[in-house]
Amino acid sequence: MRSSRQDTEKHREAIIDAAAKLVRERGLDGVSVPELMAEVGMTHGGFYRHFDSKEALAPVAFARAFSTVDNFLQAAANNHPDDQDGTLREFFQTYLSPKHRDDPGTGCASTALAGDMARATPGAAAQKAYVCGVEQMVRELQAVQGSDSADSHQQALVTLSTMVGALLLSRATRGNAISDDLLSAALQAILPKPD
Amino acid sequence: MRSSRQDTEKHREAIIDAAAKLVRERGLDGVSVPELMAEVGMTHGGFYRHFDSKEALAPVAFARAFSTVDNFLQAAANNHPDDQDGTLREFFQTYLSPKHRDDPGTGCASTALAGDMARATPGAAAQKAYVCGVEQMVRELQAVQGSDSADSHQQALVTLSTMVGALLLSRATRGNAISDDLLSAALQAILPKPD
């Protein structure tokens, strides 16, 4: 029954990947250990060979969850080399799309986990991972959005707030007209103005 | 042991008030029936004289939770009669304050419940109450913020998104420098420009 070291590492990665997805979809409390392990085709007992507790998994899963949104921005940047406006445009359009709204499991962790972190114990490892992810997202946004003005940090914070707020409200109101309106209104507001 | 009709109604209101507060602090899943009833000085069994189930309480508690933020705007309006800019200024300052961040139980329901509703079953009674509350908040914001332009509805949606996003991210990053920065950056961005 014992797995090889390679398989063990693969299993650990699979657990983290599954947790990163499920945690964004349902929150940490919404994912049980048996359920998580079933997702990767194992039984619950094995979980504790990889993590001391469910709590110990949280920061690792959160950090993994944040790596997805990086891909959003990087993909946009790759599609528009040396074109910051084009990069931003694609990034914003992807972020504030019905597709992203309807698929939180593969989407932005800042938005998906914000509600949980707002209630988490400040200073816990999970929150540290979350704050780290948000700060990195602000830095990346700031770098692409404009290093020209002195208040580019503030600008990035505002843009992120609008994005997170619109996406979360859009998810929360899904099935109603206002859900789409929130996405398109926010997109209009943050899209770089054409010259 | 039987309560009078007056007392019964008082108890029901106390349960709803307590639920409206606790649900904003910890989410619906974070509040147990025994805990809720203890908050109003009763035992859990009596809960089911007032509500068929915990699920049936949710929309009622949510609707109650939304009445608080109305007071934010109305209080600001009362302090600045016939002064929309002054009203908005006070409203935004109150909303994006460390005090509001640190006290979700008495604060805006749109923000406090957004994370839970993003994961709720669309169309459920709880979500209907939430959507209703958000729509009313947009309407009120639109009325105060400016009926001059044709896209005042869009403007209200964007402002709400920024407010909700900034407040939620600020809560989620509490204890870190970025938490205060998010509030002040968003406040700067949405405050009406002095003439």
Place this chain on the structure above:
DNA sequence: TGTACATCAGTGAACGCGCGTTCACTGATGTAC
């Protein structure tokens, strides 16, 4: 390279716990006369 043995990844039954909910019971309230 083969062999003997220790290691340990994963299994699944079992634990204590708190949850939402039920229900027999109590006794003050409300009603009928």
Place this chain on the structure above:
DNA sequence: TGTACATCAGTGAACGCGCGTTCACTGATGTAC
């Protein structure tokens, strides 16, 4: 207004359930020689 009785708000023990976690066990993997 008084009295007899039905009603029903609230109590608290008890239910089944799923949770996080533990642990004896299995047997393939890794290691020592």
